[in-house]
Amino acid sequence: MDSLKAKISEVIKKLYGVEVPVEFAPVPAEIEGDYSCNVAMRLAKAAGKAPRDIAAEIIAELPTDYEYTVAGPGFINIAVSGKALAGQLSAAWTDDYGYNQSGAGKTAVSEFPSTNMAKPYSVGHLRPGTQGWAAKRILEANGWKVITDNHLGDAGTPFGIWATGFKRSGKSIDEVTIYDLGEIYIQMKADMKAEEAAGEHALADSAQDWLLKLEAGDAEATELSERFNKISLDHIHGVMKRMNLSTDYELGESFFVERGKALVQKYLDEGVFVKNEDGSVICPLDEFGIEVPMLVLKSNGAALYATTDLGCLDYRLHEWKADRLIYAVGAEQKFYFEQLFAVAKKLGWNAEMQHVWFGTIDQVGPDGKREKMSSRKGVVLLEAMLDDAEKRVRENFAEAELADEDVRRIATGAIKYSDFIADRKTGILYDPDKIFALTGQSGPFCQYACVRMRRILEKNADFAGADFGDYDFAAEKGVLQKLLEFPALVAGVAENLEAHRIAGYCFELAQEMNRYYENAPISTAEPATKAARLWLVARAATVLERGLDLLGIEIPEKM
């Protein structure tokens, strides 16, 4: 089809002397043709002619390998035979079909899930993980080298709050679990809020003290921090393993404290940053149209998120030589990242910096209204969600006698896919019955389609690769068109990291296959037909698996 596009461009240039982007779109089922092209309408104004007349003129110049019709207001509809489509797929097929090398030689860093070590892994950290992982896989499919880094929240105020609350609780460090620590943290946050409202600040001061002690290398603070971090990290690793997520690095905030502070001093000396009377340091951003300057050092001299993030940014750009930085973080931090990226620009740091933000996870509140999930309202923990998902899978697939690993694959497949149904910018409504749905547009539906294809291929393995003569591929047109779309889709989502378009594609392909089986029997077909159909199924299976892989969704052995 690419050669036809080029030919159309050529004809347009010859006839009208202009260049117009030529794209093909699928045609609605009721209308004759397989692809439609709207160039005639785009040309109408420049050419000063009616779109339908232009379409006719263009068609007269085109090769006769295809059938053309002028439809509607001036679409050129192109009819392609199934055989021609099969020929195209065959010609385009390689071992890495769907992938490309547009990012070859370039390095990206994808930051996720940036877990807050103060609390147990909650549903709130679900999206950073799924979206950040998809960003990594999508870029890799486009030839990028991708470094992943879990930017752990292991420094800053949370430690101070933790330490203060922990000492107050009187608990033993050898007994506390991540759940205890999470409760302590949440209680402390509430108490501090009440304290602030009362005009007091004993707890806040204590938290700041602990923080300063830690940064100064105080022995007790260091030990507490290490113990807390180990408990938290073990927990995070456990949950990530169940989700089949991992990162190459876990350079937490604490790793960047010194680097960040040194940078602040450096740019303070150079006059880029400004010191306030109270001792805090800011970076003015007026020239970027941002009225609120970025605070890069607290008045007491302690680092804050911006300090460590600046150090981190510097590290990624200059140590890892990154060309592109991806931050999979919620929408609440949009303004923060606008500031951060502006600071980087001001410092002359050049790289593509992208905040891959996403909407909140909402729930239905007691009043029946949709509201944001939050710790105070009783947050759903990811471990509990995974347990629930696995329980539902076991119940629903009781007859299949699934292996534990397959149960896990299906459960996480359902959870992950639900995150990719909508555009990442759209908030998600947490509804367990919908997330764990096994029918309709869901992860299990797609996984099932893969398993089914694999089984068909296995059972008919002896026919694979056999000659399929002059089979017409008439029944396969829908699937073939879908398969031919895949490479452009993978390339198309690389810029804005729109994983939901991959998810939609996987569903459509799975659905297309289900329709296909209805009227195209395989095992009972004539040898040539059978070989042809197995050839198609093998390719569809590969594409569907690759699509799901980009979303981090695994395929179970059986289900």
Added chain:
RNA sequence: GCACCCGUAGCUCAGCGGAUUAGAGCACUAGUCUUCGGAACUAGGUGUCACAGGUUCGAAUCCUGUCGGGUGUACCA
């Protein structure tokens, strides 16, 4: 106040630079099949695409305004 995001079917959401009769899933109803794996497939929609203007041969899509919801707005992360 200002900035950003959003408003599409009963519900949850697609609709990528404007284009053929605005789609999918869920739910509901009725069918199909002696099932290569039925968790399937087929059929069934009277939607002021929040509202009002504008640009255009053509607007859910672009522009302006209004209303409604969400998020953010320096010592939290």
